[in-house]
Amino acid sequence: MALRILFKNITLRSGMPLQLNNLVCKRDSSYRSSPIAQDPSCYAKYEVSSSSEEWKFVERLLPSTLIPTPSNRKDLPSGWQPQTATFGEYPYFVHRSRNHMLPVYLKVSMRGTRRITQINNVDGNIWALEAAIKKYLTRVYGDKKIIATKVHEVCGHLCIHGDHVSKVKEWLLKKGL
Template sequence: MATVWRSQSAFARIFAGKSGLILNNTADLGAKLNPASISTLKKHYSNYAHSPFVRKIQEQYEFEIIKNPPEWEYVQRLLPFESIPKITPKAAYPSGWIPQKEEASNLPYFIERNKNQDLSIYLDISYRGMRKISKIKKIEGDIWLMNDDVKDFLKKRYKRYIETRVHELGKFIEVKGDYVNALNEWAYSKGF
């Protein structure tokens, strides 16, 4: 059988109808091909994207198409928000989170909230938990005045001097130590 397969006629049979595929080296092994029969158009039979479109598919199952169905409300419920929903004022916020107040804009300084309406006060832990730095970000206005107020507040609460660092260009204040909860409380009390 093997000898039959290796014969030239069998080789030509494999490539019958796929003349475009035969490489220059192999062309003379099989049946003789005139140059006109080798088309320059490439055909990638192995590539799914190059296969022709399937037309005239027989619909196997019947579907009932309902326009403006009553169930569309359930579909809309599942679709993602197009933008972050606006927060409606409530009587109480049991989670302890408070939205930003109007009166905060009257102060000489201001802390911007982030997209999730959280205060931009963070704790930075580095050196395997050896160094903890509380960071107040997105400060607008008189940052030095705010630094004095924060220092004063922390000194009154903890009854000792607490180191801070002001970065005017970066619009942030760093407080040495973990004072995130105290700072949050201070910021909420100011209305930020």
């Protein structure tokens, strides 16, 4: 009511008077105030079919429940490489994740000031893996950085202080892990 009183005599640039009579206040509905669902036949027409000929078209639309095994080609456009090393080649082995990716992650904490590279799914001699990665990273960075590591032998995790994800992934791919 107050808006109508304030803008009762205002005209627009086009010369037409501003009319506030057509404004409708509408509240957003909540779950309780929404109407009760009716029979599905009221909303859409559908037909129940048990034909196996028609079902094959439906199966194409359904998402796969299993992650398919990737091809063993080495020249994929995404840059993904298959695992070429076997379990006995090295004293350690890094299993791929269930999506066939390298299990190397960056953990950021302390409001972004602490960065830790974490390698999961390590089997075998995790201490040999830690020594090999430490040796590789000291060769890459020289004496500029101190490579601090933490080994969680029971869970099969190896944590490296700092953001070394790209270098560790590069080293694991070079080794075939």
